[in-house]
Amino acid sequence: MVRYKVMLVFGTRPEAIKMFPVYDALKSLPQIETKVCVSAQHRALLDQVLDLAGVVPDFDLDIMAPDQTLDTLTARLILALGAVFDAERPDRVLVHGDTKTAMMAALAAYYRRIPVGHVEAGLRSGDIYNPWPEEVNRRIIACAANLHFAPTAGAAAALEAEHTQGRIIVTGNTVVDALLATQVRLREQPFLAGSIAPVLRRFAGRRIVIVTSHRRENLGQGLSNIAAAIRTLAQRDDVAIIWPVHPNPQVRATLEPALSGLENVALIEPLDYPGFVGLLDAASLVLTDSGGIQEEAPSFGKPVLVMRETTERPEGIEAGTARLIGTVPDRIVAEVARLLDDPQAYAAMAHAHSPFGDGQAAARIAAVLAEEAAARWVVPSLANLQSVSHAPSAP
Numbered sequence: 001m002v003r004y005k006v007m008l009v010f011g012t013r014p015e016a017i018k019m020f021p022v023y024d025a026l027k028s029l030p031q032i033e034t035k036v037c038v039s040a041q042h043r044a045l046l047d048q049v050l051d052l053a054g055v056v057p058d059f060d061l062d063i064m065a066p067d068q069t070l071d072t073l074t075a076r077l078i079l080a081l082g083a084v085f086d087a088e089r090p091d092r093v094l095v096h097g098d099t100k101t102a103m104m105a106a107l108a109a110y111y112r113r114i115p116v117g118h119v120e121a122g123l124r125s126g127d128i129y130n131p132w133p134e135e136v137n138r139r140i141i142a143c144a145a146n147l148h149f150a151p152t153a154g155a156a157a158a159l160e161a162e163h164t165q166g167r168i169i170v171t172g173n174t175v176v177d178a179l180l181a182t183q184v185r186l187r188e189q190p191f192l193a194g195s196i197a198p199v200l201r202r203f204a205g206r207r208i209v210i211v212t213s214h215r216r217e218n219l220g221q222g223l224s225n226i227a228a229a230i231r232t233l234a235q236r237d238d239v240a241i242i243w244p245v246h247p248n249p250q251v252r253a254t255l256e257p258a259l260s261g262l263e264n265v266a267l268i269e270p271l272d273y274p275g276f277v278g279l280l281d282a283a284s285l286v287l288t289d290s291g292g293i294q295e296e297a298p299s300f301g302k303p304v305l306v307m308r309e310t311t312e313r314p315e316g317i318e319a320g321t322a323r324l325i326g327t328v329p330d331r332i333v334a335e336v337a338r339l340l341d342d343p344q345a346y347a348a349m350a351h352a353h354s355p356f357g358d359g360q361a362a363a364r365i366a367a368v369l370a371e372e373a374a375a376r377w378v379v380p381s382l383a384n385l386q387s388v389s390h391a392p393s394a395p
């Protein structure tokens with residue numbers, strides 16, 4: 001039997017985290033041959049997730065270069081991905097979200113008329129410069145794809161409003177699948193979160209606030225503001241602030257001078273995924289500009305303060321699991337203090353229902369692709385039957 005060949009393409013940590021449940025779900029289907037191509041747009045952080053998920057890519061473009069600009073990355077990606085698609089001729093390409101890798105994979109596939117499926121489709125901020133360039137990346141992918149796996153009804157509605165061509169399916173967000181599966185693994189194998197043991201010991205008895213920030217829009221002034229707010233919050237002796245710092249040198253250059261040496265602030269290396277999931281479980285609240293963390297934290301009942309001006313995940317704000325607070329230091333300090341000091345305000349956010357999914361998103365995506373694989377299998381056999389029935393009878 002010729003199997004239906006699906007190629008997953010991704011290049012960064014968040015894409016890998018959100019695609020590994022899809023990979024696992026597809027791998028369990030005998031009628032589908034699953035291939036993985038990574039661009040390694042972010043080498044080290046991507047490799048952490050591949051190791052955890054036990055994924056050995058079939059193609060590793062190792063595209064990251066020291067002189068990388070959006071132009072050079074775009075050019076390298078389309079050439080390299082096109083060559084992989086020419087060699088492999090997948091029946092379908094699956095991309096995730098809004099990275100440069102996802103956009104160029106969608107375009108390279110489209111140029112070859114290979115159908116594209118878009119996981120986490122339909123997120124929109126409505127502002128093409130915020131987040132930049134992701135808002136345009138995902139809109140381009142929507143034009144090239146014909147299967148749109150929308151994480152929420154709101155994302156599906158955004159695609160419908162744009163008269164997007166193709167089929168739109170609401171699946172939930174695959175990050176919830178990844179999070180819940182990792183939580184189960186941690187219960188069975190707690191040592192997997194060993195990377196956080198020293199910092200949790202150091203801050204035993206304090207309420208933990210996780211901070212992450214590395215989005216382009218916050219580099220420079222935004223990050224300096226956030227660091228100033230953290231210095232003020234660090235004056236409280238009931239809290240500990242743990243910040244896994246992104247390797248981006250610009251991020252480190254701002255944070256290290258501003259926050260090193262504070263007794264209850266730990267700037268730590270990026271955590272492997274189980275470590276981060278363990279930390280989230282132990283934390284009281286999260287201050288972040290990350291997209292994925294906005295989606296994960298509510299599944300664990302952790303309030304999220306989003307340090308951005310806009311979010312393409314309004315469902316969290318509407319459900320009450322997140323608040324959009326920007327990056328003005330006084331506002332950040334006031335919002336954190338409110339959650340720490342007002343149990344009712346905290347409970348209202350912690351107990352709000354997560355709108356991002358039930359952990360079955362990957363199964364729903366795999367079911368659609370299984371249907372497609374089955375249709376492929378049935379259509380040629382029907383065609384054969386028809387040609388038999390129309391064949392002239394033997395003399």
Ligand code: UDP
Nearest residue numbers: 014017244270271272273276290291292293
């Ligand atoms: N994450 C991680 N280790 C860390 C910080 C975050 O594994 O030290 C995970 C987090 O759980 C989430 C993802 O990385 O799933 C978020 O990545 P990022 O903030 O880089 O990207 P975004 O979600 O904004 O696209």
